[in-house]
Amino acid sequence: DxxxxxxxxxxxxxxxxxxxxxxxxxxxxDAMYWYRQDPGQGLRLIYYxxxxxxxxxxxxxxxxxxSREKKESFPLTVTSAQKNPTAFYLCxxxxxxxxxxxxxxxxxxxxxxx
Amino acid sequence: xxxxxxxxxxxxxxxxxxVINCTYTDSSSTYLYWYKQEPGAGLQLxxxxxxxxxxxxxxxxxVLLNKKDKHLSLxxxxxxxxxxxxxxxxxxxxxxxxxxxxxxxTRLAVHP
Numbered sequence: 001d002x003x004x005x006x007x008x009x010x011x012x013x014x015x016x017x018x019x020x021x022x023x024x025x026x027x028x029x030d031a032m033y034w035y036r037q038d039p040g041q042g043l044r045l046i047y048y049x050x051x052x053x054x055x056x057x058x059x060x061x062x063x064x065x066x067s068r069e070k071k072e073s074f075p076l077t078v079t080s081a082q083k084n085p086t087a088f089y090l091c092x093x094x095x096x097x098x099x100x101x102x103x104x105x106x107x108x109x110x111x112x113x114x
Numbered sequence: 115x116x117x118x119x120x121x122x123x124x125x126x127x128x129x130x131x132x133v134i135n136c137t138y139t140d141s142s143s144t145y146l147y148w149y150k151q152e153p154g155a156g157l158q159l160x161x162x163x164x165x166x167x168x169x170x171x172x173x174x175x176x177v178l179l180n181k182k183d184k185h186l187s188l189x190x191x192x193x194x195x196x197x198x199x200x201x202x203x204x205x206x207x208x209x210x211x212x213x214x215x216x217x218x219x220t221r222l223a224v225h226p
Contacts, residue, residue, distance in 0.1 A: 004156075006156075040122065040218060040219075041218050042118070042202065042215075042216035042217050042218045042219060043157075043202070043214075043216045045213065048213070058213075090156055090157065092157075101144075101145060101206055101214075102145075102147065102159050102162055103159070103214060104159065105149075105156035105157040105158070106156050107155055107156045108154070108155065108156045110154075
């Protein structure tokens with residue numbers, strides 16, 4: 001079955017530590033995205049990548065970093081510079097060739113930093 | 115500017131119709147979307163509508179688009195308890211890449 005996987009589902013870290021969230025897709029999509037979701041708010045775009053070896057900052061990139069070495073994978077690192085990292089993180093992908101540009105989401109990773 | 119607004123809560127009785135409303139600001143949006151999020155899960159694409167359409171129907175779901183008023187609605191007929199979730203409206207951004215702008219989401223509660 002094609003889809004997007006994110007691991008782990010729950011992640012706990014101590015303040016000051018970097019942590020990497022995994023996102024893998026087997027949909028053969030070129031574009032991948034990372035969003036952050038906080039209670040009562042919509043999704044905010046952290047980073048996106050339209051093609052391998054290329055990525056751009058979204059609206060709230062400060063304190064985060066990404067890489068896109070393979071088409072299937074787009075890991076997100078939450079660094080110690082992110083002031084408020086506790087949130088629900090969602091990865092998505094899309095096929096730019098489709099007219100509707102719809103994005104498909106993974107199940108999310110809930111990160112708690114104490 | 116880019117902004118999508120939705121009311122935060124909606125409560126309906128099982129079997130009734132639900133109508134979730136959304137307003138957006140980017141008049142050049144090409145597509146508008148409705149996503150569903152169940153507790154602790156990712157977002158599931160429910161349906162989308164192209165900006166030159168005014169209505170789209172898909173089984174129990176009806177999407178209405180009033181482009182003049184920049185108003186989008188999602189009607190769920192015969193609402194069931196399994197429809198309880200958060201519903202997000204989103205629009206495409208005209209800035210040249212596949213950016214979606216999301217509303218804050220409407221929490222739909224279905225009660226007996």
